[in-house]
Amino acid sequence: MSSQGNDTSSANAPPHDDRESIPRLLITPPSLTPTSILPPSISQPTLAVNLENVSNGIIKAIDYSNSTPDQLLSSGPKLSVVSSESSEYGVRSPISQEEYENLTDHFTDEYDDNDNTEDNEELQNLISDIIRYEHSHSINLDHNNKLMSESSYLDFNIFPNHDSITDELEYYNKYIKLSKTNNEEEFHDKLKHFFIFSMAGKPIYSFNGADELVMGYAGILTTIISTFEENINEEIKSITVGDNLKIVAINRNPLVLVSISSISYELMSFSKNDVGLEIPDDTEQEIKDTDNDHTLRNNQDLILINQLNTLYNYLLSILSKPVIEKNFMNRMNYDLRRILTSLDFDNIDALCMRLSYGLPITEEIENNLLDTSSFDFFISELLDSSIQSIKITNTTRTRLNKILLASKKLKVKQQQISSTETGSTAGTISSYFPSVGGSTLVEEKFLGDDLLFSLLATSHNNKILSYMKPKNHSLSNDDLKLLLNVIHSSQNSLDYTEDLWIPLCLPNFNPNGFLYVFVKQINLSDYFKSGIVVQPLTIILISSNKNSFYQMQEISNYIIYMIIKDEAVLNTLAQELINSSRLSIIKDINVPSIKHFIYKSKKCNQFIMNDLIHFNNDRSMNSLLQLVYFYSVLHNTKAVKIKSRLKSTYNQSTSSNNQTSSSSSFQNKKLTYAKWTLQDNSVTGFMLADNEYEFYCLSNSSIKSNDLINHSLKIIKWCEKNQKRLFFGSGVVF
Amino acid sequence: MSDATPNTNRFAQFKLVLLGESAVGKSSIVHRFVKNTFDDMRESTIGAAFLTQSINLPESNTTIKFEIWDTAGQERYKSLAPMYYRNANAALCVYDITSRSSFNKAQEWIKELKRQATEGIVIALVGNKLDLEENREVDQQEVEEYIVQQSAEDDGNQIITSECSAKNGDGVLDIFNSIGRALPVDEVINAAANRGRPAGSRQQGGIDLARARRQQAAAANSCC
Numbered sequence: 001m002s003s004q005g006n007d008t009s010s011a012n013a014p015p016h017d018d019r020e021s022i023p024r025l026l027i028t029p030p031s032l033t034p035t036s037i038l039p040p041s042i043s044q045p046t047l048a049v050n051l052e053n054v055s056n057g058i059i060k061a062i063d064y065s066n067s068t069p070d071q072l073l074s075s076g077p078k079l080s081v082v083s084s085e086s087s088e089y090g091v092r093s094p095i096s097q098e099e100y101e102n103l104t105d106h107f108t109d110e111y112d113d114n115d116n117t118e119d120n121e122e123l124q125n126l127i128s129d130i131i132r133y134e135h136s137h138s139i140n141l142d143h144n145n146k147l148m149s150e151s152s153y154l155d156f157n158i159f160p161n162h163d164s165i166t167d168e169l170e171y172y173n174k175y176i177k178l179s180k181t182n183n184e185e186e187f188h189d190k191l192k193h194f195f196i197f198s199m200a201g202k203p204i205y206s207f208n209g210a211d212e213l214v215m216g217y218a219g220i221l222t223t224i225i226s227t228f229e230e231n232i233n234e235e236i237k238s239i240t241v242g243d244n245l246k247i248v249a250i251n252r253n254p255l256v257l258v259s260i261s262s263i264s265y266e267l268m269s270f271s272k273n274d275v276g277l278e279i280p281d282d283t284e285q286e287i288k289d290t291d292n293d294h295t296l297r298n299n300q301d302l303i304l305i306n307q308l309n310t311l312y313n314y315l316l317s318i319l320s321k322p323v324i325e326k327n328f329m330n331r332m333n334y335d336l337r338r339i340l341t342s343l344d345f346d347n348i349d350a351l352c353m354r355l356s357y358g359l360p361i362t363e364e365i366e367n368n369l370l371d372t373s374s375f376d377f378f379i380s381e382l383l384d385s386s387i388q389s390i391k392i393t394n395t396t397r398t399r400l401n402k403i404l405l406a407s408k409k410l411k412v413k414q415q416q417i418s419s420t421e422t423g424s425t426a427g428t429i430s431s432y433f434p435s436v437g438g439s440t441l442v443e444e445k446f447l448g449d450d451l452l453f454s455l456l457a458t459s460h461n462n463k464i465l466s467y468m469k470p471k472n473h474s475l476s477n478d479d480l481k482l483l484l485n486v487i488h489s490s491q492n493s494l495d496y497t498e499d500l501w502i503p504l505c506l507p508n509f510n511p512n513g514f515l516y517v518f519v520k521q522i523n524l525s526d527y528f529k530s531g532i533v534v535q536p537l538t539i540i541l542i543s544s545n546k547n548s549f550y551q552m553q554e555i556s557n558y559i560i561y562m563i564i565k566d567e568a569v570l571n572t573l574a575q576e577l578i579n580s581s582r583l584s585i586i587k588d589i590n591v592p593s594i595k596h597f598i599y600k601s602k603k604c605n606q607f608i609m610n611d612l613i614h615f616n617n618d619r620s621m622n623s624l625l626q627l628v629y630f631y632s633v634l635h636n637t638k639a640v641k642i643k644s645r646l647k648s649t650y651n652q653s654t655s656s657n658n659q660t661s662s663s664s665s666f667q668n669k670k671l672t673y674a675k676w677t678l679q680d681n682s683v684t685g686f687m688l689a690d691n692e693y694e695f696y697c698l699s700n701s702s703i704k705s706n707d708l709i710n711h712s713l714k715i716i717k718w719c720e721k722n723q724k725r726l727f728f729g730s731g732v733v734f
Numbered sequence: 735m736s737d738a739t740p741n742t743n744r745f746a747q748f749k750l751v752l753l754g755e756s757a758v759g760k761s762s763i764v765h766r767f768v769k770n771t772f773d774d775m776r777e778s779t780i781g782a783a784f785l786t787q788s789i790n791l792p793e794s795n796t797t798i799k800f801e802i803w804d805t806a807g808q809e810r811y812k813s814l815a816p817m818y819y820r821n822a823n824a825a826l827c828v829y830d831i832t833s834r835s836s837f838n839k840a841q842e843w844i845k846e847l848k849r850q851a852t853e854g855i856v857i858a859l860v861g862n863k864l865d866l867e868e869n870r871e872v873d874q875q876e877v878e879e880y881i882v883q884q885s886a887e888d889d890g891n892q893i894i895t896s897e898c899s900a901k902n903g904d905g906v907l908d909i910f911n912s913i914g915r916a917l918p919v920d921e922v923i924n925a926a927a928n929r930g931r932p933a934g935s936r937q938q939g940g941i942d943l944a945r946a947r948r949q950q951a952a953a954a955n956s957c958c
Contacts, residue, residue: 318780319810339810341756343778490780497768498804502781503814517781547817549784 151681153625158264159191160244168622176357178349182210192356193260194311196348197222199253200333205345207352221258225249238301243267248304250312254328255336257308263356265632266303303636307355310381310478313507314351317482318344320505322512347489354378358628359621372612373461373488375624377481379598379609382635383694385477386600386607390463391580391588394724396573400466401732403562404454407555408468408734410447448555450545452515456559458577459521459536462488467731474730476508477605487519487540496523496536499556501549516543518552520560524574527564534574535581537563582611589718591711596627597697599719599726606727608719615698626683627698630676634687634696637672686712693719746922747799750913751819753847754828755839756807759862762900763828764804767910772901779806782818789907789914798914800824819847824856824913831861831897832869841880848891856916857893858909864899892916 152168154161165171175191187209194207195214201222206214228236229251239247246267249258261267315324319339327334350361358378360371376388453475454468462484469475475483486504500519505511518541524534539559541552564570586592588610596615600607616623674685681700686708688695695716699708719726752760761779765771768787788799803818805811819825825847829840844857859881861872877895884893894912898905 323810339808341778341806341808343780346777486780490777498783498785500781500783503811504781546814549817553784 151626151678153622153629155678155681156626156629156676158625158629160262160264172621176359178353178361179208180210182213184213187213191262192266192352193258194308194348194352195221195256195258195260196311196315197256197258198328198332198334198336199226199256202333202335204255204336204340205348207349221247221249222256225251225256238304246301246304248301248308250305250308252312254325254332255312255315257312259304259308261304261356265629265636266356268303268632268636306381307352310355311348311351313478313482314344314348314485316507316511317486317505320512320514321507343489347485350374350489351485355381358624371460372619372624375612375627376461377485378628379607379631380481382631383598383600383607384605385481386605387477387480388461388463389606389608389727390458390465390577391583391608391722391725392465392573392576396576397466397724397728399569400456400563400573401468403559404456404466404468405732405734406562407454407558408446408448408451410555410558411444412447412551412554413444447551449551450543450548451541451552451555452544453540453542454555454559455538455540455542457484457538457540458581459538460581462538464728465537467728469731469733471733473509475506479506479508482506483517483540483542487517487538490519496521496526499549499553501552503546514546516546516548516552517541518543518549518556520553520556522560522563524564524570524577527570528574532574532578534577537577582613583608585610585614585715589715591714593703593707594697594699594711594715597695597712597715598631599715600694601719601723601727602692602694604727604729606729608726630674630683630685630698631696634672634674634685637674637687684708688712688716695719744794744796744919744923745799746796746917746919747801748823748917748922749801749803749821750824750826751803751805751822752826752828753805753815753819753840753843754807754826755830755833755836756809758807758828758830758833758836758840759900760807760826760828761804763826763860763862763898763906763909764802766900766903766906768802770903772903774901778808779804781806781811782814787910789910791911791914791919794919796914796919798917798919800910815846816850819851819855822851822855823917824858825851826858826860826909826913828860828862829872830863831872832863832866834871837861837872837876844884844893854918855891856913857891858913859893859895860909861897862900864897864904865901 152166154166154168154171159171159175161171165174174189179186179190181187190208192207193209194205195203195218196205197203197218199222201219203211203214203218206218225236235251236249238249241247244264244267245260245262247258247260249256323339324336327336327339346361353359353361354374354377358375360374380386380388452470452473454466455464456466457464464480464484483504483506486502487500490500490502500517502517502519503514504517505514509515518539520539521536522539523536525532525536528534539556541555543552563573585594585597596610596612598607598609612623612627613619615627669688669690671689672685672687674687676683676685684699684703686695686697686699693716695712697712697715699711703711752764754760756778761776761783762772764783764785765773765776768785783804785802785804786799787802788797790797803822805815805818825843827840827843827847829836831837840859844859847855847857859877861877874897881893881895884891894909894916896905896909896912898909900906
């Protein structure tokens with residue numbers, strides 16, 4: 001159809017005129033709205049906008065007039081974005097890659113040196129235009145907004161559904177649920193596969209399928225990979241089969257990890273810009289010009305590559321690099337499973353499920369998932385390994401930080417008698433048992449000499465309250481995530497009677513050696529006569545010395561003592577933990593029209609979100625899968641940096657209260673607006689980001705544009721105001 | 735765990751380590767002993783877990799507190815084992831009565847303990863999963879023969895043998911009671927008393943973080 005020509009021509013037209021007016025929509029051709037080509041019961045392709053174009057007064061909706069409905073159906077509701085320089089869908093869209101590049105080059109050249117700034121009002125104008133457009137063009141909006149809980153994840157075509165299953169559980173059992181049987185048909189039904197095998201083709205792990213079944217595939221895949229390596233001298237990265245299947249491999253000699261996916265949101269591509277990597281403006285242009293094709297391909301596979309790296313990191317964390325290499329050095333066909341335990345396989349299963357769907361591994365998927373840590377994990381992974389925080393007051397956090405710091409500085413007075421014994425400290429902590437000691441003291445020593453990192457976290461969902469690190473080292477978010485994951489898996493049955501001592505390799509810290517992790521849980525409820533139930537805390541002490549268990553144990557005793565010794569302090573902590581165990585959008589921020597949000601602070605790469613119960617009034621698998629999909633789309637949809645600043649263009653914006661904001665923080669502002677429409681229901685998604693934060697939220701379609709913006713900004717403001725309460729930041733340094 | 739004076743109730747503390755092949759039920763035995771619980775789905779231990787539990791020996795009016803190291807059975811943690819048994823006063827070498835290989839592994843541990851551990855360490859050879867009698871692979875007679883052969887070496891190490899079921903609890907407490915009786919309680923208490931500090935007393939001000947180490951030291955010293 002003619003959309004291609006029109007889009008291009010309007011884009012190429014000098015945008016100066018448009019800038020003088022309020023941004024308006026140029027939809028070409030207006031009659032060809034997405035709704036007009038889709039069966040009404042199918043979710044409608046979403047319109048998303050990126051600000052670069054918008055700032056020039058051009059919003060282009062990509063229509064599917066030259067795709068067949070079949071194509072559309074096959075990969076779910078296609079969210080298309082005009083600016084999809086790296087978007088798979090964009091490439092297939094009416095705008096060709098080349099044209100697109102011309103287009104963006106043009107815009108950036110034109111506006112780079114304009115001194116503009118954005119503000120709410122402008123955002124509001126943008127969104128209201130988009131929404132007005134939607135209202136005037138779509139048939140089913142605003143008629144009856146049923147509760148979202150009545151919609152099923154299957155309605156959104158997140159997953160291919162060839163046999164049109166309408167029962168959520170039936171679909172889950174057939175296509176999603178883990179299956180280790182030898183049934184070939186069952187195996188092929190699954191939407192997601194993970195394999196780990198050795199370079200020699202020996203299977204080590206498979207997400208689905210029994211050994212006998214996997215053996216053959218492992219052989220084929222290793223053959224393909226090694227053929228590429230030997231003959232073309234190039235590492236194979238990914239194979240795309242048609243539109244709906246992708247195979248991605250990473251080679252971590254002597255191991256190969258492969259993922260096969262036909263999940264729509266995993267086949268999306270996303271750009272480096274979107275994951276918070278800072279690229280200086282001028283170099284970005286270069287990348288676009290010279291390296292575009294290459295980056296494009298890499299980015300398209302990034303979601304799956306990241307997943308495989310997470311699995312590989314798990315193996316490193318329990319085995320360390322040298323152990324893996326040494327075993328294979330001796331024998332190429334070594335069976336790595338010999339040194340893995342059933343717990344490891346369970347953990348990898350759980351990781352795969354979390355990475356792909358945000359779901360826990362359970363025999364029966366319950367309607368109400370009390371443990372949403374799998375969803376937390378998914379979002380963390382999606383947001384570039386961002387760590388989820390828990391809200392406590394800055395006073396309390398500072399107090400806890402101080403306790404950790406003080407515990408590091410504890411001195412022990414070594415007694416003569418202990419010198420005959422190696423490895424354990426016979427001594428007393430002088431700082432809080434001053435009377436103990438006597439005359440046999442010989443030397444003073446720091447108890448925590450080997451202590452590198454200390455963490456206080458909540459036990460149920462492993463959210464960090466307080467963190468201590470050395471001046472010159474820190475743990476990467478990937479390492480922290482790995483650590484919390486291993487601890488979570490090893491404290492299945494909540495247990496206050498045991499202290500754990502876990503050798504763990506943190507690959508980003510040092511892939512070649514182990515650290516030793518002391519883990520102890522404190523049941524705060526035990527210290528209340530009143531019978532208050534507080535979620536337990538976990539003390540995590542990371543030492544560089546494998547013989548330092550007793551020292552760590554004493555440090556942990558000190559930490560507990562310090563936490564419980566002052567009743568007022570303990571009460572405050574308990575109360576705050578109770579209040580913040582699940583963040584409520586209504587109670588805490590009072591923005592009821594927004595059902596769910598995520599706020600990520602880019603500076604510390606930590607995020608916070610509200611309890612998922614507010615989205616659908618439940619914590620069901622159905623709601624969870626919808627959230628996983630919506631946020632994946634919002635996140636992975638390409639939104640290019642805005643180079644133009646609009647302050648000078650729009651006079652009305654000067655009246656806004658935001659004008660004093662530093663222009664630098666607005667420099668990279670971008671937004672994505674998305675809408676998923678069913679016949680009788682719809683969901684609105686909104687993403688707003690700048691240098692400081694990424695904000696994502698979901699609401700139902702009845703929300704007015706003003707409210708969407710105002711409420712989003714209200715949440716953002718609330719998060720900014722509560723920064724110190726919401727995030728533990730970089731922790732306390734010794 | 736109330737405070738006590740040496741006259742009415744004696745108190746001693748000992749370090750105990752569990753060793754044995756993966757999945758023989760070391761953690762299950764410990765949890766039966768410490769918490770009187772059993773979890774069929776128990777996951778394998780990563781690294782090691784540290785627990786404590788006390789028993790009373792009425793005949794000698796003694797409370798014995800065990801500091802227990804429950805170690806992971808996997809091969810990949812083997813290099814860490816010495817740090818757990820190095821100062822141990824007692825060791826449980828656990829095997830699964832339905833698995834011959836686990837019995838062989840337990841014998842290897844005994845060998846290693848005799849070579850490397852503190853002299854005089856009390857060793858218990860424990861067959862777990864007695865509830866799976868129908869699948870038994872290791873006969874009691876076989877165990878006896880092994881013990882006879884071991885005592886012929888006359889190296890001063892005594893080996894207690896026992897069978898138990900962590901699942902239904904049979905025999906678990908008996909093992910720890912036998913170990914408690916075999917431990918050099920008097921020596922430890924006397925050694926502590928000679929240093930002018932009653933073995934069973936606690937420091938004022940709450941947690942006594944030092945006692946564990948002191949008593950190990952005492953225990954270790956008393957033997958050499």
